[in-house]
Amino acid sequence: MFTLAHLSDLHLASQPRLAQLASKRGLGFINWQRKRKYVHRPEVLDALTRDVKAQAFDHIAVTGDLVNLSLPDEYQRARQWLGMLGSPHDVTVVPGNHDVYLRVAAQYPATFWGDYMRGDDGLDRFPFLRRRGNVALIGLSSGVPTGPFMATGRLGQRQIARFAELLDQAKGSFRVVLVHHPPLSPGRRHLRRLTDAATFRQVLAAKGAELLIHGHDHRRALIWLEGPHGTRIPAVGVPSASASAPHGDEDGAGYNLFNIDGAAGAWRCEMIPRQRNADGIVGDGERRTLS
Ligand SMILES: [Fe+2]
Numbered sequence: 001m002f003t004l005a006h007l008s009d010l011h012l013a014s015q016p017r018l019a020q021l022a023s024k025r026g027l028g029f030i031n032w033q034r035k036r037k038y039v040h041r042p043e044v045l046d047a048l049t050r051d052v053k054a055q056a057f058d059h060i061a062v063t064g065d066l067v068n069l070s071l072p073d074e075y076q077r078a079r080q081w082l083g084m085l086g087s088p089h090d091v092t093v094v095p096g097n098h099d100v101y102l103r104v105a106a107q108y109p110a111t112f113w114g115d116y117m118r119g120d121d122g123l124d125r126f127p128f129l130r131r132r133g134n135v136a137l138i139g140l141s142s143g144v145p146t147g148p149f150m151a152t153g154r155l156g157q158r159q160i161a162r163f164a165e166l167l168d169q170a171k172g173s174f175r176v177v178l179v180h181h182p183p184l185s186p187g188r189r190h191l192r193r194l195t196d197a198a199t200f201r202q203v204l205a206a207k208g209a210e211l212l213i214h215g216h217d218h219r220r221a222l223i224w225l226e227g228p229h230g231t232r233i234p235a236v237g238v239p240s241a242s243a244s245a246p247h248g249d250e251d252g253a254g255y256n257l258f259n260i261d262g263a264a265g266a267w268r269c270e271m272i273p274r275q276r277n278a279d280g281i282v283g284d285g286e287r288r289t290l291s
Helices: 024-039 042-053 072-085 108-116 157-169 187-192 197-207
Strands: 002-007 059-062 091-093 128-132 135-139 174-178 211-214 221-226 232-237 254-263 266-276 282-284
Touching: 002 042, 042 072, 042 254, 042 266, 042 282, 059 072, 059 135, 072 091, 072 108, 091 108, 091 135, 135 157, 157 197, 197 221
Parallel strands: 002 059, 059 091, 135 174, 174 211, 211 232
Antiparallel strands: 002 254, 128 135, 221 232, 254 266, 266 282
C-alpha cells in the first residue's frame, strides 16, 4: 500500500517593508491585516504539521499558496517548513497564485523550492512527472500573476499539451494530478477560477487519471470528472492547512490521507480526512472509498 498525504494553502506571511507594498501587494496586505491574519495562524500549521509527521505516509503533496504576498522572507520560511516536512524526494510541491502574486516573483518558487517541484528527468518545467512505487505524480503550475481582486489561474496550451503526453506515459500507474486551482468552479468564483479549465478537463476525459488533488478554495470538496470510456476521476479539494476556524464558506484546517493499493484496472483508493476541531484536536473524518 502507498499512503499519500495532501496539504495546501499555508499562506505563510511576513511583515512587508513599506516599499514592498506597491501594486497588488498593498491591497493584499490590507486584506491580511483586516481579516486573513486572524484566519491563517502559524500555531495551527504547526499542529497540523506535527500530526502529518506522526502518520505512516510514503509521500506528501503540497498544492500551492505556501506564501501570502510573494515576499522573499515568506519563501524562506516556506523552504524551512518544507525541510521540516521531508526531503525533496518525499515531498512534491506545485505553486499557487499567491506564490506568484506579482510578475517580479515569477522565479521565486523555483529559486527557493525548485528541488521539490522537479520531475524525475531533473528538468525545471511544468508539468513534471515523478514516479514513486506504483504511483505517478504529475505536477502542474496554474499560478499566474493577476490584477487586483482576481485570483484566477491558467495552465496554457503548452503545459496542457505536455500534460496529455505525461498521462499517456504514466498509464498503468496510479496517476495523481497535482494542481492548485480546482478543475471546475461555480459561477460565484468566476474571478478565482482556472481560466482554461474546460480544455484541462477535456484532456482528462480523453487520457484518464486515477485521482486529482487541489487547493485554492480552502474547503473540502469532492467532484467526479469524466474519464475515458465512462470512467470517473475523483477531484478532491482540501482546506487550508493553517485555518484557525471556519471562515465564510471556508473550512477549518485539515488535510487528507490517501491509501492507494491494487494494480492497473483494479485500483483501490481510500481517503481519510484529518480535521482540526474547535478544541484544536486533529482527528479522523469520515473515510471515503474513491476506487
Ligand atoms: Fe489560491
